[in-house]
Amino acid sequence: MSHSFDDISAQLKGRHRRTKRLKFMSMGALALAATFLVVFIGDMVMRGYPAFQQAELHVPVTYSEQSQEIPLAAVEEDVRDLVSRGWLRQLPRDMAADASLMGQTIDRWVIADDQVDQYLKGHKSHLKPKQTAVLDRMIENGTAELKFNINFFTTGDSKLPEYAGIWSAAMGTILTLLVTLAFAFPVGVLTAVYLEEFAPDNRFTQAIEININNLAAVPSILFGLLGLAIFINFFGMPRSSPLVGGLTLGLMTLPVIIITTRSALRSVPDTIRQAAFGVGCSRWQVVRDHVLPLSLPGILTGSIIGLAQAMGETAPLIIVGMVAFIPDAPTAITQAATVLPAQIFTWAGEPEQAYVERTAAGILVLLSVLILLNAAAVMLRKKFERRW
């Protein structure tokens, strides 16, 4: 050996330095991922928060027979193209609903056009100089203001950005997820119970297990092809409906629920089962009265996580036609509907800045719900987790 002790000591410094380098590089990688998350969420918030505000104008509205015929006549000429056309279209219906309005002139806040909205938010707008002059005066008088955008939460999709909201998509999401849950939860839990508590360890059981693991890794878009070919073309279920979407997502969520339920069942110690068998319970009685209640928190946690995953899924729903223009909230699972992520996708395709805002705002709502769901799952686990 030609290396003297001093040589080795000298090398050692370099070797330890390399360890340090690896440590910092790996730390950097983690920091990079975390930084991305922060940048990403920051970007979404910056883009999305303006959509929670909407410009409104304080103008005198004349309710007369003329304005019932031609709604434009209800407001003064200089603000006619500043108020939302959607609001003007609604005017005759308002008058029909409330006869006492007739013949009055009321000063009231009115939803503004999306270009006015963009102008007030300091973005680029297509307003003409004359219009901006009127607007500037109104801003000074305090008769043009940004107010909380309640419409975003209470209306469905619209071709007018100032009236586009997430209500119908939210209802669609709820209906779809109800179908998903109604299908995937019982089937998933029963499958897991069978595999964990009843099934003999034979080839059939192994085939099911391998199959479930594969199913968990199949790209989601292929579930969409399945939904299209089987549910819509073969069974003739209505296209774009929460029924088809929910079943498709249910099949996709199934492996998640099965896998988490199995690990929850496995965490119940065998002594519990043996004690129950010892006092003469049948297998089903053991499962129903002891194993299932003890593993319920784990099962629910897994189901919530699976549901959160299904909630953010878009690709299979596009294939089964759930990206449609749906202004009204669906009331049954067989009606055409859209879901939140699909609504986000639709808006993302619109070029107007007002829709970009709404896309990001929709994303913020979706992310908040997902975070809430996941937090609920974590709390559930923390609260009921039992160490045996």
Added chain:
Amino acid sequence: MQTQQIFLFFIGIVALAGLVAFFSGRSKAQRVRASGAEMYAQPDQYGWFTAISSAGPALLVGLAAVVAIATADIDIEGMQLLIASLVVAAVGLVIGLALVKPDFHARNAIETLIRYVLIGAAMISIVTTFGILVSIIFEAIRFFQMESFWTFITGTTWDPGNSFQMAAGRGEGVESTANFGAVPLFAGTFMITLIAMLVAIPIGLLAAVYMAEFAPESVRTVAKPVLEVLAGIPTVVYGFFAAITVAPLIVDIFSPLGIEASYNNALAPGLVMGIMIIPFISSLSDDVITSVPDTMRQGSLALGMTHGETIRNVILPAALPGIISASLLAMSRALGETMIVVMAAGMRPNLTANPLEDMTTVTVRIVAALTGDQEFASAETLSAFALGLVLFVVTLLLNMVSVVLIRRFREKYSANNL
């Protein structure tokens, strides 16, 4: 009658039959027991048995009717269905009650039935896989009857052209100009996946090394869920981010250099997809690294290796099968990813090696083919299923290899937590 009313009536009949059967079964069992006979099961269990024997067949009748109406177009009147289910429920009740005898094992009968129900539930996942396979293969075969398989696999031009007109019967006198050569789509998919893997593997692996080897427990408990958040963000959100923030950023970065990048460049979706799959790699690699036996670490350190050398020369080689397995899994995820590429990548099939140009992927074309207004039988629509078949086969193979690798690792180090 409305479908909804029929449905409600049907549910009512089933529930009523179940209730009536339960109480009559139980009271008969109680009477038998009161008369002094020893019974095999509890009265409640006889009640449950009669309830199942009455409501179960009625439920099956309803299910069969729904399937018949949906698939075979058989017209069944709502009234007929209701009467039929009522009759079946009554017959079931009579038979069930007749079976309530002291020597009848009601509990075992229920047990057997439950076992069948459980097997039925377990079968659904198998049926699903077959459903995916059958639905894709059948339509893909229809596609390959129109277009040759060989041109699909090796052709370099993807241009559905006027195939939708041909299918609608308006193609007379017009030469079919459709070309279904999928190579540009495969190339685009491969390019974007490659970019994603180039981002995800180094970052994911290093993050896993940090968490498994260097990080104090407190950092670990925070970092792991934070990374998981990346995997939990819906892909449509990533797609929006890639299209609206990352792609313009890339164009801005390259334009001062005199390089013109497309707004639908492949780099943006690739980068964002890479970030999305970081947790897939980091979390599995982390598990694999922590399950490399400590004896190997100690042996290496005892020989005078530094911590860094131990990681590089001992732990990572030992964990390699697991790391490759994680990467393959992440890769199959990237290949099948749809929303990011639909929103941020191009629509134009483009055979190029330049990631700054726009290119399209298999999943983009699937979505494009199925969201248009074409006839379902057109070659373009069916091409989606041919592409889906390729996607299914490739991802399945990747998963299989990944499973085999991880199993080898597990057997070698008897790691039970994987």
